[in-house]
Amino acid sequence: MILDKEKFKSDYVRKLMNSFAEEIEGASKLHKYFALGGLVRDYVTENWVNTNKYYLESGEKQIYYFSMEFLIGRLLGSNLLNLGIRQVCKDGLTELGISLEELEEIENDAGLGNGGLGRLAACFLDSMASSGIPGHGCGIRYRYGLFEQKIIDGYQVEVPDYWLRDGNVWEIRKENKAIEVRFGGKIRIDYINNRMTFIHEDYEPVRAVPYDTPVVAYDKNMVNTLRLWSAEPIAWEFDFNTFSRGDYVKAEAYRASVEAISQVLYPDDSNWEGKLLRLKQQYFFVSAGLQSILRSYKKSGLPINELNKHIAVHINDTHPSVAVAELMRILIDEELLSWDEAWHITTDIMAYTNHTILSEALEKWPVDMFKNLLPRIYMIIEEINRRFCEALNRKWPGQWGRINNMSIINDGLVKMAHLAIVGSHSVNGVAELHTEILKHQELSNFYQFYPEKFNNKTNGITHRRWLMKCNPKLSNLITDTIGSSWIKAPIELNSLAKYKYDPAFQNKIASIKKANKANFSNLIKNKYGIVIDPNSIFDVQVKRLHAYKRQILNVLHIMHLYNKLKENPSLDILPRTFFFGAKASPSYHLAKQTIKLINSVATKINNDSSINDKLKVVFLENYSVSLAEKIIPCADVSEQISTASKEASGTGNMKFMMNGAVTVATLDGANVEMKDAVGEDNIVIFGLKANEVISYNKYGGYSSWDVYNNDMRVNKLITQLVDGTLSHSRAEFKNIYESLLMFNDEYFVLKDFDAYAKAHERVDSLYRNNTKWNEMCIMNIAHSGVFSSDNTIKQYSKDIWGTRELKLLPEMD
Secondary structure, eight states, X not given: OOOOHHHHHHHHHHHHHHXXXXXXXXXXHHHHHHHHHHHHHHHHHHHHHHHHHXXXXXXXXXXXXXXXXXXXXXXXXXXXXXXXXXXXXXXHHHHTTOOHHXXXXXXXXXXXXXXXXXXXXXXXXXXXXXXXXXXXXXEEOOSSOSOEEEEETTEEEEEOOOTTTTOOTTOEXXXXXXEEEEESOXXXXXXXXXXXXXXXXXXEEEEEEEEEEEEEOTTSSOEEEEEEEEEXXXXXXXXXXXXXXXXXXXXXXXXXXXXXXXTOSSOOOSSHHHHHHHHHHHHHHHHHXXXXXXXXXXXXXXXXXXXXXXXXXXXXXXXXXXXXXXXXXXXXXXXXXXXXXHHHHHHHHEEEEOOOOOGGGSOEEEHHHHHHHOHHHHHHHHHHHHHHHHHHHHHSXXXXXXXXXXXXXXXXXXXXXXXXXXXXXXXXXXXXXXXHHIIIIITHHHHHHOTTTEEXXXXXXXXXXXXXXXXXXXXXXXXXXXXXXXXXXXXXXXXXXXXXXXXXXXXXXXXXXXHHHXXXXXXXXXXXXXOOOTTSEEEEEESOOOGGGTHHHHHHHHHHHHHHHHHOTTOOOOXXXXXXXXXXXXXXXXXXXXXHHHHXXXXXXXXXXXXXXXXXXXXXXXXXXHXXXXXXXXXXXXXXXXXXXXXXXXXXXXXXXXXXXXXXXXXXXXXXXXXXXXXXXXXXXOSOOHHHHHHHHHHOOOOHHHHHHHOXXXXXXXXXXXSSSSOSSTTTTHHHHHHHTTTOOTTOTTTTHHHHHHHHHHHHHHHHOHHHHHHHHHHHHHTOGGGBHXXXXXXXXXXXXXXXXXXXXXXXX
């Protein structure tokens, strides 16, 4: 948009006055932030309204991205960037005596996600809008998010994330667009006009209220929508009548059970109640979202049997896969289509992304739970499964073992990944390696039955947030060097490769990294009281805490370096600062123990003056998108060390690469494609390959005890876990000890230890050669454009959704 400084200043002063009846001199920073956020939202509102109006009137095909998570982070900075008015606003605020940077820090990270799944969804929304693709997000408005992580005595402690305490300036509550979602009850079958009719009775109603957030396109007049649903009691009448009869407990129980649906992300599912709540959450937002889509579509006047020509729905992992059955319910029960008509439309609309091969993440629900909570949906899934099994038997007559294995309902469980595959026209993995493992290992039977459905779409990241916003000095240097065309065509970053031998450009790259590291060192000192050397190697592993991501491998290697320095304090190793950031699921005890281990090692190392500050360890509390934006631009080394074959893709690896870090990696997920893009000389690869891990898992042959008995370094490290070296209690890290030895090291930590140690010796050697290291950094930046989510989204649009890329919307009346 076009905005001059004086108009902005006038608009801002007026907005502050109208919103809070305050002048600048007397306003709090919070009010100043809300005035700015509200003004920016005002600036996008006209385009937002016009975008929705155009979509409705033109019949343009739209994609709805259904996801349990949207880790959107802070929106003020990204919206200013995408509108192209950040500098104008910054200059105007400065003249008014206000720091834009201080206001940006006031905004809370939205508590709408946990890790890579949610951040991918956020990047995809940004890329859909900026690529001109009519696309929206659909999820849940969590009141408390996942949790806020506190580290107390080295332990993770979970407290509620009150991210909505002060309100959310970006959202608009759409009371008039509320939807009723039904749980429980029973289904009565009747014949009306010679048609079998299914009548839902005695159900518990829940009111789904949408909150809409604008998704602002970069340098376009398009604004898409992220719609998040909040669960509320259905009506005053129920509560009033119940209270009038004196049944306070029943009324309050109903209200509490309803509001719990949108309270937190991923409630503890280690018990029946937690599982039930998760299933409720998933059906709640899926049903509300699909009903809302159908209601909007019918306003266009287009026929229901052409729904698939105008609507696409994407299922992000298994969480929203009940959408297949819910859309069938709507089309059959409410729109009165035949089964075959409804099935054709449903499968043509639905597409499914698989994000994992871990069986724990491929959701399965007990039949009794599912049938009682969603009786009509269960009936529809039974019929889908009956027809599917008949088709399987026609292809593979009498192969009941294979058919049972593929059945959607089997062993007392409803298998949601199977439902998603059967009910979608497209099933994609998120990295070339991951897709091949799905096709030939984990989902091989489905691939043999539906080869045309399977395809690969390697994940991506939005370069607007992960380079332009979080590392503006580097972004500006790139533009000064190769021009600005890379901003809209990130693949053109490859033009930087020709500058890798340019000493002046190398020095500028190194200078920016050094400044970023100095700034972050000050942040660490102020927040944690830890003094770190900004000239040390910044080695970073920030991601969700899970055993397969192998934070334990990293911390064991740090212990190994410490052991070497204790033996020889004058050992010639470059100073290293190791950063960790991760949240562990509250019920995932091994992960929480790993956090305690990292902090125990940090305490020991950071307080030992005998090693001459050659090692420091920092655990970054409450890792978030906004914290990632600070740590990623200053990283020298990116740790992407998951057990080969276990990580579907990864996106953190791409963010670090784009900011010039050198990756230490296994050949897992998208690391494989990163190596191919950047070349073997510009990445440090180690460890078992995917086929070797799969072979060990299938045929055996690995013994962690053999490594323990034959490698004295490993022997010492494992012993230190339980001999009191790190804790007064020798049982503190017993579970980690047992996972590595008694349970044979499921993720091959000890098997890969030697290769990992050698990889870090290579890092030490490479970093000593400034010229070589700078060349590697430049080559990583230059080849990162292929991993922009703009590229990924355009592939989804062309190959899966059939949506059109709009350059600019026509001016609306």
